[in-house]
Amino acid sequence: DAGVTQSPTHLIKTRGQQVTLRCSPKSGHDTVSWYQQALGQGPQFIFQYYEEEERQRGNFPDRFSGHQFPNYSSELNVNALLLGDSALYLCASSLGPIMSPLHFGNGTRLTVT
């Protein structure tokens, strides 16, 4: 079992561009959550997807959007990139949106120049 996989591992973008990050959940998991981790900080909740719908959302602007596909994989899209969007983006999957422990991926390191 490969666990949660994220792609790409690293990404460099220019301010104003758009980016798409991808996540495949652990086998058997149906819920995906996204977190942003700035340098020296703890992960910060962006949103959670379950049954192809955004179920919960953190305090992030509408520039951050997502999608969940029928196979439970997920994408995180960020439009109009700002320098402050530079961070490690973590995907976590779980069985159901509430009680099952989160399993994290290794993350995608996004650098905005």
Next chain:
Amino acid sequence: AQRVTQPEKLLSVFKGAPVELKCNYSYSGSPELFWYVQYSRQRLQLLLRHISRESIKGFTADLNKGETSFHLKKPFAQEEDSAMYYCALSPNFGNEKLTFGTGTRLTIIP
């Protein structure tokens, strides 16, 4: 708004000595508390959660609602305990919308 505070960024402890990683939280309701750990070159993983009341790898954590704390403790530190530890809070019963602290890097001195 909910907040999790881990006052120590770095903590060094000798092997065999007791370990205590501090976590304080602010939340008006009844939160669920977690400890996550990240070992070197590994992904973030759940260590323990309050509702389970388990001891994992010798670690325990007690929720003190009066002091709004959820400190992580181990009586005898081992070298393999060296890692980054994050305390996290969920406003609901489960693992939704976690708020993480800034983490404590624990180093066990041989």
